[in-house]
């Protein structure tokens with residue numbers, strides 16, 4: 001079978017395609033023919049030494065995939081051959097408290113991921129793809145979609161009349177925009193790209209602030225809410241954006257702390273944090289149940305995941321380079337080998 005591995009994390013050239021024997025599903029496992037995978041910032045962060053944990057070289061990258069079951073191991077009862085499935089981001093976090101196995105399971109960092117033709121995987125690590133969702137779309141849900149869902153539905157769920165701030169136009173932020181709009185919340189978005197402003201409005205953002213033009217964008221966002229601030233910040237920027245996010249959030253609102261896109265790290269002012277009156281919730285994507293809930297919502301609400309570009313399997317390196325360019329809005333997808 002065709003597969004990719006990062007032989008080391010020195011450059012994109014270290015992502016090499018090779019032919020390997022096809023895996024056989026063991027007891028409780030199924031064999032999935034991968035139809036589509038999607039990229040996340042973490043896949044780049046590993047390559048650029050910006051991932052917050054050590055990563056093992058030599059592994060198959062990427063955490064998010066959808067495909068068709070082509071073979072069953074012994075004792076599999078959850079699925080049959082021909083079923084359409086997607087992989088859960090955390091293969092052994094089914095619900096409840098986060099398990100201690102979470103780091104060891106990390107696709108692409110500690111265990112083989114999904115940028116491959118065939119993958120043998122536990123039936124428990126998969127979720128059925130609802131009708132009406134394509135393989136390309138399903139492959140965007142496990143990390144970016146579930147993270148946005150967790151950010152909006154955890155603690156106090158965002159509902160009609162609430163306001164949400166999304167930062168930039170990457171995968172997590174665009175899902176958060178779409179999901180927040182689906183429940184009737186108001187969304188303010190930021191971007192560094194003048195070209196993306198109208199596209200963010202077309203997706204439902206009521207206001208868009210250019211954070212590259214206005215370093216005090218948090219104040220600007222607060223002004224757009226009549227001085228009250230937003231109920232939730234979907235915080236993907238991290239160390240370089242948290243100070244402005246704290247200016248943008250309402251008293252009693254919440255910063256859903258997700259990402260670390262920014263490269264600068266000026267530190268957090270304790271009194272600003274305390275004085276914001278907001279709570280700070282750390283997010284680690286979400287459990288398998290969240291993926292099941294999200295996929296139902298996507299199907300029932302008719303939300304179309306925003307796919308910026310789809311690459312062939314042979315063009316995987318170009319897909320990584322496209323994500324790194326920041327030119328995308330939404331998700332970048334790679335099709336499985338031979339999938340048209």
Ligand SMILES: NC(=O)c1ccc[n+]([C@@H]2O[C@H](COP(=O)([O-])OP(=O)(O)OC[C@H]3O[C@@H](n4cnc5c(N)ncnc54)[C@H](OP(=O)(O)O)[C@@H]3O)[C@@H](O)[C@H]2O)c1
Pocket residue numbers: 039040041042045143144147167168169170171172173190191192193196211236237240241257258259260261262263283284285286323326327328330
């Ligand atoms: N903790 C978790 O559970 C979790 C889960 C998923 C993702 N994450 C993290 O969340 C972040 C976003 O992931 P992603 O996959 O959605 O990323 P992505 O698709 O690669 O997002 C890239 C976009 O983010 C925007 N951006 C870049 N630097 C920014 C900055 N300093 N301030 C504001 N926006 C900025 C840019 O949008 P414009 O071009 O519009 O400016 C850029 O195009 C990453 O740090 C990722 O590792 C964490």
